[in-house]
Amino acid sequence: MSRIYLNAFDMACVGHQSAGLWRHPEDQGHRYTDVKHWVELAKLLDESGFDALFLADVLGVYDVYNGSRDAAVADAAQVPVNDPTLAVSAMAAATERLGFGLTVSLTYEQPYLLARRLSTLDHLTDGRVAWNIVTSYLESAARNLGLDGQIPHDERYEIAEEYVDVCYKLWESSWEDDAVVRDAERGVFTDPAKVHDIGHKGRYFTVPGPHLCEPSPQRTPVLFQAGASPRGMKFAASHAEAVFVSGPSPKVVRKSVDRLRAAVAERGRDPRSVKIFTMLTPVVAETGELAQAKLREYQELVSVPGAFALFGGWTGVDLAELEVDEPLTYADSDANRSALASFTTADRAWTPRELAGFIGLGGRGPVIAGSPTEVADELERWVEEADVDGFNLAYVTTPGTFADFARLVVPELRRRGRVPEQTEPSTLRERLGFSSPRLAAPHPGAAYRR
Numbered sequence: 001m002s003r004i005y006l007n008a009f010d011m012a013c014v015g016h017q018s019a020g021l022w023r024h025p026e027d028q029g030h031r032y033t034d035v036k037h038w039v040e041l042a043k044l045l046d047e048s049g050f051d052a053l054f055l056a057d058v059l060g061v062y063d064v065y066n067g068s069r070d071a072a073v074a075d076a077a078q079v080p081v082n083d084p085t086l087a088v089s090a091m092a093a094a095t096e097r098l099g100f101g102l103t104v105s106l107t108y109e110q111p112y113l114l115a116r117r118l119s120t121l122d123h124l125t126d127g128r129v130a131w132n133i134v135t136s137y138l139e140s141a142a143r144n145l146g147l148d149g150q151i152p153h154d155e156r157y158e159i160a161e162e163y164v165d166v167c168y169k170l171w172e173s174s175w176e177d178d179a180v181v182r183d184a185e186r187g188v189f190t191d192p193a194k195v196h197d198i199g200h201k202g203r204y205f206t207v208p209g210p211h212l213c214e215p216s217p218q219r220t221p222v223l224f225q226a227g228a229s230p231r232g233m234k235f236a237a238s239h240a241e242a243v244f245v246s247g248p249s250p251k252v253v254r255k256s257v258d259r260l261r262a263a264v265a266e267r268g269r270d271p272r273s274v275k276i277f278t279m280l281t282p283v284v285a286e287t288g289e290l291a292q293a294k295l296r297e298y299q300e301l302v303s304v305p306g307a308f309a310l311f312g313g314w315t316g317v318d319l320a321e322l323e324v325d326e327p328l329t330y331a332d333s334d335a336n337r338s339a340l341a342s343f344t345t346a347d348r349a350w351t352p353r354e355l356a357g358f359i360g361l362g363g364r365g366p367v368i369a370g371s372p373t374e375v376a377d378e379l380e381r382w383v384e385e386a387d388v389d390g391f392n393l394a395y396v397t398t399p400g401t402f403a404d405f406a407r408l409v410v411p412e413l414r415r416r417g418r419v420p421e422q423t424e425p426s427t428l429r430e431r432l433g434f435s436s437p438r439l440a441a442p443h444p445g446a447a448y449r450r
């Protein structure tokens with residue numbers, strides 16, 4: 001019986017994937033500015049057996065729907081949004097096992113800075129950090145970060161290839177393991193002979209010097225990737241140790257998973273070593289009837305404009321320009337291509353009316369409502385049919401969705417041997433099944449190790 005990995009999927013904002021649900025009396029999303037909110041959530045997840053808290057991020061507002069940001073702003077649809085990385089140290093100090101998957105776009109920040117930030121967090125979390133490598137998708141982000149518009153989709157991945165190369169050099173090869181000697185007698189804290197310049201001069205980046213940080217427990221954080229266009233998948237096949245995908249059905253997700261595992265194998269890596277997570281929103285109660293009643297209550301609070309604002313940002317498609325029963329068509333854009341493909345070419349073309357009923361709760365992934373056994377059955381079906389290793393569980397209300405899942409579904413998954421009893425503290429890489437805290441060959445980053 002294979003293990004099912006569980007991440008809680010959240011964002012440093014009020015409304016993440018379920019637009020309008022901030023109006024639910026139990027929702028605590030508005031406390032995203034309170035560090036205690038994050039610490040309480042981290043403790044809940046840590047104590048109940050979640051593997052990681054996975055935090056999404058965007059660097060712009062969603063302003064495609066109706067050509068305006070008003071719907072997103074009014075509905076708190078991923079705006080206001082704070083920096084996701086800053087509460088992590090506080091959460092790490094209050095937990096021992098929980099990993100932290102941090103989405104940071106590489107499109108608008110120099111690798112030298114990001115490598116330092118992630119090394120710092122790897123130190124402060126005792127090796128429990130993952131970097132979700134994304135290249136962004138919002139025009140509004142590009143414009144506010146000094147560009148006229150987005151860098152073309154595939155070129156962003158070309159930049160990404162060089163970007164991670166710089167990071168590997170900084171993380172893996174700049175400081176030798178025994179560089180820090182702390183020899184008080186000789187007056188040497190770090191042996192200068194064991195700190196090396198990386199001497200990187202490439203097409204996009206120049207970094208002559210050494211990394212600013214001494215080696216952290218994992219050196220390179222666990223590398224997640226999210227982006228499943230053909231170019232995105234090529235990138236993932238080389239670099240990702242874990243991949244985050246999404247889709248409305250196991251059939252749609254399975255297509256991406258098969259392509260991805262085949263591409264990983266082509267690069268000489270074990271396709272099963274790459275852990276694949278898909279997005280899913282659980283609505284669970286003691287009985288199936290209670291769960292269905294809860295679902296109906298949630299559905300009444302969905303904001304369709306808020307949901308369409310999110311969809312517009314993800315895909316670049318303004319649903320206001322379509323008739324309500326007009327099927328969507330696929331066209332390449334500089335937004336998130338796999339998001340649009342999953343509602344057009346991957347299976348069938350959805351209409352705005354259908355999307356309104358689907359993405360309002362749980363965004364681009366499915367909502368599974370039921371009793372603990374029904375939800376566990378569905379998770380097992382997804383694992384089987386989509387061939388995924390785990391889930392990024394999105395919330396309808398926070399922390400309510402996570403607390404219900406922890407109380408009702410985790411014990412059921414444990415009974416089925418899908419989730420282990422509380423494990424010993426370890427690095428996140430080891431928790432995800434790798435034998436060492438460090439990147440393992442044949443990962444390209446491991447080649448830089450001295």
Ligand SMILES: Cc1cc2nc3c(=O)[nH]c(=O)nc-3n(C[C@H](O)[C@H](O)[C@H](O)COP(=O)(O)O)c2cc1C
Nearest residue numbers: 056057134135136137226227228229232336337338
């Ligand atoms: C499931 C999933 C989640 C994603 N989450 C984020 C995110 O939180 N922030 C972000 O900037 N991009 C995110 N992305 C998109 C990536 O930025 C990606 O590099 C870019 O949109 C191109 O995606 P594509 O290769 O699927 O076209 C996500 C993509 C997927 C498939």
